[in-house]
Amino acid sequence: MWIWCEWREVWNLRTKKQILRYLKKERSPWELINLVDSDLNEFVERLKELLEEGLVESINGKLYLTSKGEEERDRLNLRVYNTRCDRCEGRGIVKDPFGVLDEYKKITSNRPRPTAEYDQGYIKEEDVMRRIAFIYERGDLENNEIIVIGDDDLISLGMGLTELPKKIEVLEIDNRLIEYINRVAQEYGFSVHARRFDVREDLPEDLFKKFDVFITDPVETIEGITLFLSRAASGLKGKGSSGYFGLTHLEASLTKWREIEKRLLEMNFVITDMLRDFNVYPMKDNLEIAEKDYLIYRRIYELTGSERIDTDFYRSTLIRIEAIDEVRPIVSGKVELKDEIYVDDESLVTAKATRR
Amino acid sequence: MWIWCEWREVWNLRTKKQILRYLKKERSPWELINLVDSDLNEFVERLKELLEEGLVESINGKLYLTSKGEEERDRLNLRVYNTRCDRCEGRGIVKDPFGVLDEYKKITSNRPRPTAEYDQGYIKEEDVMRRIAFIYERGDLENNEIIVIGDDDLISLGMGLTELPKKIEVLEIDNRLIEYINRVAQEYGFSVHARRFDVREDLPEDLFKKFDVFITDPVETIEGITLFLSRAASGLKGKGSSGYFGLTHLEASLTKWREIEKRLLEMNFVITDMLRDFNVYPMKDNLEIAEKDYLIYRRIYELTGSERIDTDFYRSTLIRIEAIDEVRPIVSGKVELKDEIYVDDESLVTAKATRR
Numbered sequence: 001m002w003i004w005c006e007w008r009e010v011w012n013l014r015t016k017k018q019i020l021r022y023l024k025k026e027r028s029p030w031e032l033i034n035l036v037d038s039d040l041n042e043f044v045e046r047l048k049e050l051l052e053e054g055l056v057e058s059i060n061g062k063l064y065l066t067s068k069g070e071e072e073r074d075r076l077n078l079r080v081y082n083t084r085c086d087r088c089e090g091r092g093i094v095k096d097p098f099g100v101l102d103e104y105k106k107i108t109s110n111r112p113r114p115t116a117e118y119d120q121g122y123i124k125e126e127d128v129m130r131r132i133a134f135i136y137e138r139g140d141l142e143n144n145e146i147i148v149i150g151d152d153d154l155i156s157l158g159m160g161l162t163e164l165p166k167k168i169e170v171l172e173i174d175n176r177l178i179e180y181i182n183r184v185a186q187e188y189g190f191s192v193h194a195r196r197f198d199v200r201e202d203l204p205e206d207l208f209k210k211f212d213v214f215i216t217d218p219v220e221t222i223e224g225i226t227l228f229l230s231r232a233a234s235g236l237k238g239k240g241s242s243g244y245f246g247l248t249h250l251e252a253s254l255t256k257w258r259e260i261e262k263r264l265l266e267m268n269f270v271i272t273d274m275l276r277d278f279n280v281y282p283m284k285d286n287l288e289i290a291e292k293d294y295l296i297y298r299r300i301y302e303l304t305g306s307e308r309i310d311t312d313f314y315r316s317t318l319i320r321i322e323a324i325d326e327v328r329p330i331v332s333g334k335v336e337l338k339d340e341i342y343v344d345d346e347s348l349v350t351a352k353a354t355r356r
Numbered sequence: 357m358w359i360w361c362e363w364r365e366v367w368n369l370r371t372k373k374q375i376l377r378y379l380k381k382e383r384s385p386w387e388l389i390n391l392v393d394s395d396l397n398e399f400v401e402r403l404k405e406l407l408e409e410g411l412v413e414s415i416n417g418k419l420y421l422t423s424k425g426e427e428e429r430d431r432l433n434l435r436v437y438n439t440r441c442d443r444c445e446g447r448g449i450v451k452d453p454f455g456v457l458d459e460y461k462k463i464t465s466n467r468p469r470p471t472a473e474y475d476q477g478y479i480k481e482e483d484v485m486r487r488i489a490f491i492y493e494r495g496d497l498e499n500n501e502i503i504v505i506g507d508d509d510l511i512s513l514g515m516g517l518t519e520l521p522k523k524i525e526v527l528e529i530d531n532r533l534i535e536y537i538n539r540v541a542q543e544y545g546f547s548v549h550a551r552r553f554d555v556r557e558d559l560p561e562d563l564f565k566k567f568d569v570f571i572t573d574p575v576e577t578i579e580g581i582t583l584f585l586s587r588a589a590s591g592l593k594g595k596g597s598s599g600y601f602g603l604t605h606l607e608a609s610l611t612k613w614r615e616i617e618k619r620l621l622e623m624n625f626v627i628t629d630m631l632r633d634f635n636v637y638p639m640k641d642n643l644e645i646a647e648k649d650y651l652i653y654r655r656i657y658e659l660t661g662s663e664r665i666d667t668d669f670y671r672s673t674l675i676r677i678e679a680i681d682e683v684r685p686i687v688s689g690k691v692e693l694k695d696e697i698y699v700d701d702e703s704l705v706t707a708k709a710t711r712r
Contacts, residue, residue: 088441092448258626
């Protein structure tokens with residue numbers, strides 16, 4: 001029992017500390033989510049405890065430290081410092097090395113709006129360019145054949161604008177996106193081609209072992225991400241091929257992260273880079289897919305009275321993997337999966353309250 | 357056979373591409389090492405091939421593209437873009453959020469010089485502060501008990517200056533560093549204490565399961581890093597405790613990285629962050645430990661005629677791990693290990709030619 005209690009304390013304390021630290025001034029719960037490292041379930045639990053213990057209070061949806069909370073903050077020696085670079089927004093990578101950001105924004109301005117049907121939601125155009133810049137830096141862009149599985153971010157068109165890859169193949173389930181990508185690609189003369197694909201099916205036969213690089217943003221259930229990464233992996237040539245995908249802390253606990261990492265190693269990948277908070281989802285745009293239907297919105301509203309998501313709180317870590325030998329996808333062949341691809345107990349944004 | 361050839365090509369091509377890309381202008385081999393992702397063995401192999409194929413030539417220790425090389429560069433669509441932020445030197449984290457960098461430089465100005473006996477070599481003061489800032493950001497600094505295994509970087513004194521941790525315990529084999537750290541800590545009133553430790557021994561009994569965070573920069577053989585990380589891990593309280601260490605691409609191939617990652621997961625850690633090139637070793641200072649004795653110096657000299665290491669080419673990825681359950685160190689108890697802790701076929705800087 002003694003050991004169990006000790007673990008428990010370390011585990012909880014980090015999130016509590018980050019909350020108390022950043023409540024140096026009043027903040028909305030959405031701003032706070034942006035500043036802590038934990039997943040959403042843990043965030044809600046810790047915030048609930050702090051409210052119950054009287055260290056934090058909630059007034060009209062804003063959070064404040066009580067005087068008891070201030071004492072605790074001082075006891076724990078918590079202080080606010082600005083650690084992030086303001087020029088590159090803390091990413092280290094500049095947002096427009098190729099000089100195509102304006103054109104890219106023009107291209108994406110009429111994009112199909114995100115739909116809950118396929119759990120869409122896209123990252124900021126600046127971050128798409130940063131992601132491409134990082135892929136470029138690694139030597140994974142020039143003259144390469146690249147497969148993109150699911151492209152509501154429209155990264156295929158951004159890569160097309162750099163004129164660097166040899167060929168980009170997009171697999172998408174959403175016909176609106178397929179048409180949009182193919183139309184723009186034809187208009188601009190990009191080597192980008194999109195076709196319909198359902199992740200429950202195997203890759204089309206002509207795409208097996210044909211690509212140097214994959215890019216995808218999988219759903220974050222264990223079964224779902226294993227499926228996405230297996231399909232993506234089966235498109236890779238082999239040793240030296242690489243893959244890029246996003247993973248959140250918000251909807252994937254670290255226990256889940258560990259299982260995902262284990263499966264990546266099993267597939268003969270090594271993890272080479274993990275860039276925290278590299279991808280930011282602009283809430284203003286993605287909110288079209290029904291703010292009030294987010295499970296997390298309901299839980300935060302009940303806890304704090306916050307009525308509006310006022311911060312781009314949803315962000316993900318960019319992960320790069322590289323094959324060190326023949327790639328061994330965990331899943332192959334057709335699978336039957338329904339909601340369990342998309343939804344588990346940690347899916348507090350992706351899963352819509354209405355769908356549960 | 358067909359598959360093997362295909363792998364081979366992807367594997368090699370990335371490094372070749374990065375070399376040809378950055379030879380847009382003349383560069384020393386040391387500048388080039390700084391710009392490619394491969395380990396040193398692979399770098400030397402690929403450079404050798406490019407020289408033999410007549411794509412690159414070497415004049416007085418500087419490297420140039422031949423006209424054949426320029427054709428290949430254009431065929432592969434290779435172009436140079438500046439992707440890194442110049443304000444934070446591409447790290448995303450600012451170098452002095454705590455406002456203590458000047459004082460830290462004063463403190464470290466009389467540091468003991470690196471010695472080959474313990475494979476020392478320290479990172480830039482700015483990068484020590486960045487590393488502390490990242491640890492702070494994660495909520496791992498304030499009010500925590502921190503164990504540092506091996507501290508030629510003097511990160512303990514940098515953390516002391518922030519006044520944020522509760523206690524810092526340094527385990528060191530080098531008596532000069534122990535004395536230096538304890539003297540400065542006493543002078544400044546830091547809660548920092550250093551004592552003698554040989555990684556072949558178990559942690560002192562009073563340090564088992566006592567710390568929230570470990571920091572170390574292990575040697576990069578599989579056996580050596582397993583030993584360092586096991587000792588460090590056995591000092592952690594458990595679930596929620598975290599660890600920070602550096603790992604290079606230069607002396608550790610990706611095959612070795614995968615084995616290290618596998619062992620981390622086995623110990624019940626999850627990898628949460630990997631910041632490429634976060635730590636830079638200032639060659640000017642670390643060269644006191646005998647430039648010409650580096651194995652890599654000899655190989656580069658023989659290949660290119662380069663007589664001087666003119667670039668801070670040695671850099672490492674900062675890796676953060678977190679325990680998701682009880683920590684299970686792979687090694688415990690006393691071990692007998694000699695050179696194989698320090699040296700394997702990938703140790704082209706750490707291993708001194710004279711010692712082989």
